[in-house]
Amino acid sequence: MAGGTGGGETIMATREFTAHETHAHAAPQGFIRKWIFSLDHKVIGLQYYFLALTAVFVGMFLSLLMRIHLIWPNITLPLLGDIKPETYLTLVTMHGTIMVFFVLTTAPQGGFGNYFLPIQIGAADMAFPVLNMLSFWVTALAFVVMLGAFFVTGGAPLHGWTGYPPLSAVQSAGPGEGAGADLWIISIALFCIGALMSALNFITTTLDMRTKGMSMMRMPLTCWAWFITAILGLLAFGVLFSAGILLLLDRNAGTSFYVPLTVFSGQIVAHKGGSPLLWQHLFWFFGHPEVYIAILPAMGLCSQLVSVFSRKPIFGYKAMVYAMLSIGLLGFMVWGHHMFMSGMSPYSAFAFSIMTMAIGVPSAIKTFNWLGTLWGGRIRFHSPMLFAIGFVSLFVSGGISGPFLAQPTLDIPLHDTAFVTGHFHLIMGVASIFGIFAATYYWFPKMFGRMMNESLARWHFWLTFVGTYCIFMPMHYAGMAGQPRRYSQFTELHYLEKLIPLNTFITFAAFVTISAQLIFLVNLFWSMKAGKKASDNPWEATTLEWTTATPPPHDNFGGHPPTVYNGPYEYGVPGAPQDFVMQTDPRTVAAH
């Protein structure tokens, strides 16, 4: 098969393989083995990425419908008709579920992690390629099942992405709580299985397949982030899976894990003695690490990008590693801060709140180190850097509202208000999405051999950066004023009426911002075909992916595994011929 970067029609180049490479790493032939059931981590990474891309446009569309309904509750939309209150809640539920699982937990880790972890550590593939392939297809199946919930009798569930029972456990609790809710649970269970398989691969690969000279402390921070994210996933997804099994049993086998005796519209539902709080504990024990799973890869990438594009080493590499490890560890000890108002013991609440404030510390350390990296640098404002700087800004904004919610006293007025929605969208939703965008602009040349269009990228950046602030910053004001979450309209309460203009502003900002994402879509697909040809190392970066051909050959390094001599952030090295020293450069930088 013809190789090289000039081909254009093949995204993955293949090369002649030397005799000593056995069939296991020979390039696959045939469309099915090459693109559908590929064992190549690069193809699988792209498969995850495009799954997430589909999911994010579905998720954005759902949120657009939500914002329209909030401002015009009685509007009749073409094709879709009226949005009833229960439909609104279905949109809320599916928007959250699809975004959290199929976008934020899929693109950064399954997408970019799969593609670049092996390359950045100098390996030829993931430890278990067949498992890798299976993990993608299980995840894809989960997505299909999730979408299927829209099409069964009663439609998709309305119980929120958090799925609190009894609302999610009793079929008569609302429309969509029938088959739709069962499919939702099954989809999530499948997703858990796919995530566990993937975590297994990431952890084994990182521990066992680093090339010669690639010690743990020479790994790029992206690799550390993917590794720690995988550990979090390994420990957390099993818990979500269990929670889902118990819910499925309560719904279909008559058990009462979560449901006490309840009465719906005068009808007694045959359950006894279950605890709705049990679900909350299990769900949030998963749910809190999950938000770190969503953000850690972006943090790793941000570290990478501020270093590359400031032409300076990352400030405080070790501190960054320890900060990520602390975030991972503490992330398992704070889940109760989602439950301050739940009826949980107030003493537990106090303990959880101290831990939650503590976890703010490593996040702050990372922010200081990003700023420290920019300080004294020579900043180049290519599109990946714009999104990295945007990420820092959004992370700060979203992070600052955290200490409000972390204190139970202040959580009393703020829990379950739009303040929370603003908080998690900024720090988890938008910041992570900026990480995905940054990763796309950064690694596009390596994956596709072409550059993305910089003008379009800048339009995309500015509209999205300002747009998302316009959407989510005002939610903090609305929340302080007492606007509850998950309200399908604000017409019933007198004190909410004055918040309608603010919400109107948010809706219009959403229109603009969502439209701006089309710029990205156009740029992405157009550049794959017709973007300017890229050199092997257009950003002048030092990590291993930039030492190999563009796109990388099937075994990543063309039969010549690299040997690493240097750390990953040797930029601005005095005395070096260029202002950077590749990790594989044997002219070693003296120990620092």
Add this chain to the structure above:
Amino acid sequence: MGLVLLVVIWLITFVSTYFFIAKTWWLPTAASAAAAGIDHHFTTTFILMGIVFVAAQVLLGYFAWKYRERPSSPPARYVHGNNMMEIVWTVLTAILFIGLNLMSSSIWASERFRPAEAGATQVEVTGMQFQWYFRYPGRDGRFGATKPELIDASAGGEAALGLDTTDPASKDDVVTGTMVVPVNREVELILRAQDVIHSFFIPNMRFKQDAVPGLAIHMHFTPITIGEFEVTCAELCGLGHYKMHGMLRVVSQEDFDKWLAAREAEKQ
């Protein structure tokens, strides 16, 4: 580009901070004894975190501009970090965050670590899709029994709660759709839910507590202002969540006694 970043980041920072400081949209009027402490601590948190917010964003924008690459820029500083700085800012951040939390803990303790005072006005609040009901124990100070099989949602009032009228303690129970309490006296709420989790939220009282099926949660607050205050549901409970609201009327002790007496009289 560096300048544009600085301008935009600073603009976003100052505009958003302005609306916070101007209190264009702010916490509703406070009407409970605990609200003053909560609001005061809110302001403290807001000021401290606001300073951090502004400082970080200003610095970010400033660095993006100041260290932009130009032909005349000096080489980037080849620095891998500074351990002393790491320690300093870690310790300072820890003191700020944990200090803030400890400052608020006394309010939390006084609200939640103690039961209601003796002599508090007792009200049982029951949430159901999509309505709040309130029950007063009456002269005997005891709530009568309720039975799930007696619940008749369409009949409203006592029947909606499944009140067991054969229980002598039920005779003087008063069930209403509006909550009325006397001012300046602690109110003890017993929160229950019939079907799904609801949350009893009175913004003006800075009061919020989930009502969970299978539990009877005791909580308290003290209203200090006479007036009418909207009550909402703050936990997703189904399609009618957005219209599950109630009304709290705070009246003088006299008016409360008159009102309660009138309700009891209606029962005969």
Add this chain to the structure above:
Amino acid sequence: MASYTHTATIEDPATSTGTTGGSPPAWVDGGDDFHSQPLDARLRRARLGLFVGVVGIVMIFVSFTSAYVVRQGLPTFDSRTNSLVHDWIPVRLPKLLLMNTFVLLVSSITIELARRRAARNAALAQVASIPGVSIRGDEKISWLALTVTLGLLFLAGQAMAWRELAATGFYISATPSSSFVFLLTGMHGVHLVGGLIALLVAGVASLLHRSAQSQLILMDITGWYWHFMAVLWVYILVLLEFVR
């Protein structure tokens, strides 16, 4: 400030675990190609993967355990009496479960024998190709097949125990305690089926005359997984019997 030197000093800090001094680097001849690596490296990687996977599965049962313990102590609000009542009725476990436990433990022994045989065969594989050398020992018994049989017997026994429980009134939704019995034993059974499938794959590999090395790797991780299933089962039994 660090300076840039032109010397070709190659630092060699610890890379992946287990790179011993004498053996050639794993990737020496052509990429990190799994099948061209020495057996011990492949085995180590497979075992690491299995360990990580087992941790993930353990978390599922940790969650169930925590739910079990919490539920036992949880009172529920009885509106009739306006008070909190405890409603946990311990389940009397069928004696059949002890029999099943015995079967599973014996199967652990048989699979261990199968695993060791596979290890011996892999070690002797090079020698076996010399004409006139025979390494076939007394291989009349297929320990693998025996393990599969015992595994199926265990599952059949579990199904019978379920029927017995349901017949005495403790079906899955009868009481909270019975729900947990079915849940824990059921989830274990599901994972055991996974182990059986792995055993069958290992059996097929042997029939297809895959290399002794590949067979060993399959047998080794399946064997360890099977032992994990036995340990997990004993844990569940002890939990259900003594934490009540």
